[in-house]
Amino acid sequence: LTEAVTARRTFLTTLLSAGLCILGKPPLVRASPSHAPQHNTLGLRLADLFTQRASVEVIGLEYLRSARQEQDSTTLSNLISSGCGHALGPHLADADLRECMRRRVRQDFAEGHILTMHGWVVSLTEARLCALVTLVFTSTTQRPLA
């Protein structure tokens, strides 16, 4: 029971942080660096928005297991940015990035692009975000995918 509760809370915290970053609630989101990030990749910038990186992996890994054709960061970046109307690149400010993600997530729900993971109903974009962050971290830390 304790494990189940812990798992639920972890998952919940992850979603909370993911949801809040997408919805643009700064207090629970790590402050963006004032200078350009050292590794100016979308994955790392997105990763910077999460407070619970370990929890992101729970969702990310589950998504990557179920979507084997999306197991590289380029594919995921393209898929995530495809609904934003413009490419997600270094030129995009964090506020715009959040707004773009928020729009994309709500569009997912409207169009039925949703997934159920551990009972949580999340948008496809949310799941891909977590998968992308997981991939970036795995490659950065040289850890193999589970």
Place this chain on the structure above:
Amino acid sequence: MSVILRATHAGDGRWKSDNSVSLPRHGVQRPAFDQFSDETPSGEHGRQRRSYVLMDARQLPNNHRLETDLCIIGAGAAGITLARELAGQPFRICLLESGGLEFDGETQRLADGENIGLSYFPLHVARLRYFGGTTNHWGGMCAPFGESDFEPRPWIPYSGWPFPKSTIDPYYARAASLISLSRPEWRAASWNEPGKPQLPITGGRVATEIVLQADGKLRRFGRTYRDEVIHAGNIAAVLYANATRLEIDETGRRVRRVRVACLAGNRISVTAKIVILAAGGIENARLLLLSNEKHAAGLGNQNDLVGRFFMDHASLDVGIFQPASSNLSLDYYLKRRVKHSIVTAGLLLSPEVRQQERLVNVAVGLNPVYDETYTRALRSTGLASLRYMVKKFRKGDAPHEFGRHLRNVVTDLEEVAVAAYGRAWYGRRYPIDHIKLRATFEPAPNSESRVTLGPELDQFGQRRVRLDWRLSPIDKRSLRRTAEILAIELGRAGLGRVQIGVDDDDTTWPADLVGAFHHIGTTRMNDDPKQSVVDKNCRVHDIENLFVAGSSVFPTAGSGTPTMMIVALSLRLADHVKRLLR
């Protein structure tokens, strides 16, 4: 005090007796009387004599026979509504009540029975057997039936009522008045208040609706309408009278006599032109099944339908809603008082979505679970003591056990400080940790969910009931799908995420499933005798003078709560009986 053992009829629809005794107006608990009078100071001649008829069946001699025009079995919401509506009519009415005017444990045990199906309340606590019936512990919460409740829904077998909602609407309005709903208004917009917004869910698939409404002043039918009933003149209320069997005449098509037993040991009978069963959803079925002298399967049971289709509105948690903001305002949805009314709102799928998805009615309530720190603080003994002392001081009273309460506050000083901080900072809107989604649903009619007679016997040697409460796969699927659609719509609105708490196995039910004390469907109503026990006038098929009142006649449990519909149907039945007895 002389004891009158027989009431006679004056011929003008009123009961009379040879003598009467003056008793206090509410001195009716005293034993051994069947009619007496009191005096009020006003009236044509200065003092007006008002007669009222109450009998204590235990004081009647064994084999005593009462004759009447109409016998109503059960003085609950249905029975009292009928009696009250027929007060002053030119015919006699005998209102039989199993208990007295107050709760009595021994009588209550007559309601006991066996549960063999899904986990359910002990049957002896699910109904009350004294004057006023189960309204004596009714919370007063009402919700209306909608148009679609009356229409056949092809995806729900046995759905549909034998008349449209418009047939019952006039009675529904009167029922609301009897229940004393001061503002029987159900449109969500009409309960808007400043600072209590509805959730901004658009698109029309999910709607906010008022799911429960009560009046601040509860209506206990027994207490509220007792005087009206017993002063009517044409009504004799017979207490401690347990109907045990309905006896059929030689034609097999008419009830000749109602057999009545008393826990004191004596037995009496009531002969009536018309009999109305109004003893509750379980006892109505039981009495029909027990009355098997002429019809082996019981009265009205030629198609093996009596006792089947037992339904209760059930509730369970269907998920967790994690709001995007911990400051989300849920005030509109939480139980709140608006002038004299108490209302609760919930989220429902639109009728179109229910039809498209082939679902039963499900209403989802939002129950916030506050941040753990505040939850602990709000539940602390110290805070409770502080509240108590403040309340007393405000009234100018000294708190009882002041020292103990003061110690509690000091011991829980941290919790008290947290609560005080929270109150000062957030008002009553403490930060929400998550919100439990609590669904209440209308189960689909299920013929295997049923009341039968069990092997155990009650104090009269009569078989007790055995309840096998069951639900159907469509119920579970409806809950899951409703939660899913809700999750999508909340996500689309950017309000947060939902974790579905309903598993994929449609044949099993979680432990937190709980009923609502609504006993529905065991003598269902339809014009086709092959599908029902009573016709659209609530008359038992093939029995000319036997009617059933109460929620046992509902063909479906509906999206509303039963009491207002019970009252409405009873008013309608009263109109029908008036026509028959005139």
